[in-house]
Amino acid sequence: MLYLDNSATTPILPEVKDKMITYLTEEYGNPSGKYYDLAINAEAAVKDARKQLSKLLNSDEKEVIFTSGATESNNIVLKGVAQYYSSQGKHIITSKAEHSAVLEVCEYLEESGFEVTYLDVDQFGRINSKDLKKAIRQDTILVSIIWGNNELGSLNDIKAIASVCHEKGVFLHTDATQVIGKIPINWQEIEGLSFLSCSAHKMHGPKGVGALTIRKDRYGKLIPLTPLFHGGGQEEGIRSGTYSVHNIVGMGEAARIANNNLEKNKKHLKLLEDKLIEILTNKFSENITLNSDSKNKIPGVINVRFIGLNNEVLLKKLSPLIAASTGSACSSAKPSHVLQAIGLNLKEVRESIRFSFSPYTNIEDVNIFKEL
Ligand code: PMP
Numbered sequence: 001m002l003y004l005d006n007s008a009t010t011p012i013l014p015e016v017k018d019k020m021i022t023y024l025t026e027e028y029g030n031p032s033g034k035y036y037d038l039a040i041n042a043e044a045a046v047k048d049a050r051k052q053l054s055k056l057l058n059s060d061e062k063e064v065i066f067t068s069g070a071t072e073s074n075n076i077v078l079k080g081v082a083q084y085y086s087s088q089g090k091h092i093i094t095s096k097a098e099h100s101a102v103l104e105v106c107e108y109l110e111e112s113g114f115e116v117t118y119l120d121v122d123q124f125g126r127i128n129s130k131d132l133k134k135a136i137r138q139d140t141i142l143v144s145i146i147w148g149n150n151e152l153g154s155l156n157d158i159k160a161i162a163s164v165c166h167e168k169g170v171f172l173h174t175d176a177t178q179v180i181g182k183i184p185i186n187w188q189e190i191e192g193l194s195f196l197s198c199s200a201h202k203m204h205g206p207k208g209v210g211a212l213t214i215r216k217d218r219y220g221k222l223i224p225l226t227p228l229f230h231g232g233g234q235e236e237g238i239r240s241g242t243y244s245v246h247n248i249v250g251m252g253e254a255a256r257i258a259n260n261n262l263e264k265n266k267k268h269l270k271l272l273e274d275k276l277i278e279i280l281t282n283k284f285s286e287n288i289t290l291n292s293d294s295k296n297k298i299p300g301v302i303n304v305r306f307i308g309l310n311n312e313v314l315l316k317k318l319s320p321l322i323a324a325s326t327g328s329a330c331s332s333a334k335p336s337h338v339l340q341a342i343g344l345n346l347k348e349v350r351e352s353i354r355f356s357f358s359p360y361t362n363i364e365d366v367n368i369f370k371e372l
Pocket of ligand 1: 068069150178209
């Protein structure tokens with residue numbers, strides 16, 4: 001079976017699994033203990049994982065906070081900033097093409113008295129930074145814009161968005177879950193970016209672990225926010241709870257491997273994507289169209305509309321041979337809000353399928369599409 005749903009999740013790499021097993025078995029110490037080797041070793045392992053992730057992001061190690069995944073990271077930022085800065089304003093800006101882990105939090109905040117502006121997106125799901133500039137008000141406390149769209153793969157121009165936010169003095173958060181390990185990220189360079197969420201399981205790491213990167217000021221202090229969890233004060237008090245050492249170690253190893261192979265993987269993913277598009281175009285000619293853009297996108301993610309075919313029927317038919325999806329795994333019961341935001345009607349949404357490759361997909365395996 002050819003697995004082409006890597007935007008939903010990825011299998012863990014053997015090196016990741018081996019490292020994790022060590023910390024699930026013999027190295028079981030709590031990193032917060034200080035006096036014996038088991039604790040000291042676990043602490044060193046968490047420190048190394050933090051270093052690997054900060055290398056991938058080009059951030060300072062101190063800016064990386066481990067969480068249970070991108071859903072939690074997004075919740076910490078949106079709710080934490082809302083609560084901490086509510087006396088300065090109650091207005092938040094996001095886009096119509098965000099993941100539900102941002103949109104649902106925004107809806108919750110609206111119920112709690114905050115006002116949210118949902119920016120329109122273009123035909124590929126990107127916001128326009130001029131629209132953002134116009135939408136920022138005196139009482140805006142946070143802007144949250146996805147970096148790489150999970151259904152279309154389109155990249156927002158985070159640098160341009162960050163410079164608008166910097167100029168206006170508003171915090172910017174980005175959900176970078178789909179882009180880490182796939183495109184170069186230079187956190188140090190994007191000064192106006194205050195928060196970045198990511199997850200391990202989209203880059204061949206384990207599920208149930210992610211991170212939130214928070215900008216530190218020149219004195220080394222992280223941007224303050226109200227934590228979701230109160231407790232033992234781990235992770236600078238932003239994320240209390242005993243460290244999930246095996247998961248964190250797995251994330252660090254996945255980040256290390258992704259970082260070492262970034263350029264090679266990008267090229268391979270582009271080849272895979274081009275090959276699939278070529279085969280589908282030859283086979284279906286005018287009966288398919290691409291919802292995703294061909295440039296400024298995450299390599300290896302394409303969204304295709306099979307005109308006149310129902311996506312669920314097609315996916316079930318393909319399923320013994322090919323695993324793909326209609327879009328976001330997190331809200332597959334509902335027709336995609338992202339595809340609707342780019343202007344597709346419900347019929348068109350129901351004809352659309354996302355294929356997402358892994359850098360470990362074998363190029364010969366794509367030939368299976370010729371036999372359909
Ligand atoms: N944001 C985006 C863009 C995603 O694709 C996902 C995973 N589908 C999430 C957030 C949620 O991540 P996690 O599974 O780590 O909570």
